[in-house]
Amino acid sequence: MKNNEAMRCLLCKVPLCSKACPVHTNVPAAMKLYREDQLEEAGEMLFGNNPMTAVTSQVCDWKKFCYGHCVLNAKNVPVRWYEIEQEISEAYLLNHHMKKTESIGKSAAIIGAGPAGMSAAFLLAGKGVDVTLYDAQEKAGGVLRYGIPAFRLDKKYIDAYERMLLEAGVHFVGNTKVGADVSVDSIAEHYDAVLLAVGAEKSRKLHIPGEERPKVVYAIDYLKKPDAFDLGNKVIVIGGGNVAMDASRTAVRRGHDTWIYYRKTFENMPANPLEVEEAKQDGVQFRVFQAPVEVREHSVVFRDCENVKDENGKTVTKILDGTDHEVPCDTLLVAASETIDLAVFNEHLPEMNQWHFPETNEVNRTSFGNVFVAGDFILGAKTVVEAVQSAKTAVHGMLALMGVAE
Numbered sequence: 001m002k003n004n005e006a007m008r009c010l011l012c013k014v015p016l017c018s019k020a021c022p023v024h025t026n027v028p029a030a031m032k033l034y035r036e037d038q039l040e041e042a043g044e045m046l047f048g049n050n051p052m053t054a055v056t057s058q059v060c061d062w063k064k065f066c067y068g069h070c071v072l073n074a075k076n077v078p079v080r081w082y083e084i085e086q087e088i089s090e091a092y093l094l095n096h097h098m099k100k101t102e103s104i105g106k107s108a109a110i111i112g113a114g115p116a117g118m119s120a121a122f123l124l125a126g127k128g129v130d131v132t133l134y135d136a137q138e139k140a141g142g143v144l145r146y147g148i149p150a151f152r153l154d155k156k157y158i159d160a161y162e163r164m165l166l167e168a169g170v171h172f173v174g175n176t177k178v179g180a181d182v183s184v185d186s187i188a189e190h191y192d193a194v195l196l197a198v199g200a201e202k203s204r205k206l207h208i209p210g211e212e213r214p215k216v217v218y219a220i221d222y223l224k225k226p227d228a229f230d231l232g233n234k235v236i237v238i239g240g241g242n243v244a245m246d247a248s249r250t251a252v253r254r255g256h257d258t259w260i261y262y263r264k265t266f267e268n269m270p271a272n273p274l275e276v277e278e279a280k281q282d283g284v285q286f287r288v289f290q291a292p293v294e295v296r297e298h299s300v301v302f303r304d305c306e307n308v309k310d311e312n313g314k315t316v317t318k319i320l321d322g323t324d325h326e327v328p329c330d331t332l333l334v335a336a337s338e339t340i341d342l343a344v345f346n347e348h349l350p351e352m353n354q355w356h357f358p359e360t361n362e363v364n365r366t367s368f369g370n371v372f373v374a375g376d377f378i379l380g381a382k383t384v385v386e387a388v389q390s391a392k393t394a395v396h397g398m399l400a401l402m403g404v405a406e
Helices: 003-007 016-020 027-035 039-049 053-059 071-075 081-095 115-125 155-167 184-188 219-224 242-253 273-282 384-402
Strands: 107-111 130-134 171-173 193-196 216-218 234-238 257-262 285-288 290-295 299-309 315-319 325-328 331-334 371-373
Touching: 003 027, 003 081, 016 027, 027 039, 027 081, 039 053, 039 081, 053 081, 053 155, 053 384, 081 155, 107 115, 107 184, 115 130, 115 155, 115 384, 155 171, 184 193, 193 384, 216 219, 219 242, 219 331, 234 242, 242 257, 242 273, 242 331, 257 290, 371 384
Parallel strands: 107 130, 107 193, 130 171, 193 371, 216 331, 234 257, 234 331, 257 285
Antiparallel strands: 290 299, 299 315, 299 325
16 A cells, blocks of 8 residues: 555545546545545546546556645646555456346436546436447447557456446446437437437548558547557657557557657647656657648658747747658558547537537537537547546436435
């Protein structure tokens, strides 16, 4: 046990770490239970607030959230709460068995078995709601199982979540692509409330000549089944987010000469800084201020970029004409961000906002009466912990719609 680290926590009455956490984990309360060796109670509290706590404690951007807001940052010695959370949550997840709550006669369908969908399933089932969880894949987990590499997140945790869902009485329907195999409308007709929690699985195109070549591979497809792709020797990854880091680290660990090319600089990368450093340690090489402009048979043409100030004093990245240069490579992995696939709605879309996401109210309810959204369908491709919080918001609305007290 990491009691030495836990004893450094000041148990703040106004904890900045909890305030900065998207799910507002009560760190002082959990830390107090941990100090008193009440690990089961601490695990139950953490799981009740954030069912994905065993995952977020491993893949969260701690510097952005809890760790980065610890009051002891003033002395450059912040408490590593995430390590203690991981210890508590792993023990709880791997050893705890769920008890099915007696049904209250209300039903909910959840489309998408990723972190948002699974979190909602646990929270709803815990209230006695009969939950059916749909997913396009054979097994539950979403990005946690089919996106994040095993070297970053052991699949034993996802297997444990799958077990607990079954114990909680959640009915899982896999290999079912909503929008193709069944419509949202038809599902909504048979349940009291529906949650759409499908991940951002549609890759953004580069919109450059040659992108249709067979050696251009989208990173999210590669991460699902790395063995299905022959990447050759040299691999270039386009992008600066966590998907780019995961794809590049997977490729370099499989023996490929792997490079990340990014149009801005390191400070602008949306990826967790820790993931960037670990990619470097794994042997991934980086080139910044590089924008792809054409894909050729055995190479990619890049153009140099630079940061400049616009007329409003804002820093923007400018592509520099006349700087084209050709870089040989065998495969181009595209990880230039992902977006939601509206095909899930077929041709019958709900009201949409200016960013082309479903318009929602304060509890994530859409214009389709009993249909709510969570995760990437309301946030875009954000973090696991932010997806969990969006699911909690939606569950609050779903329970209110069903007349279930929280």
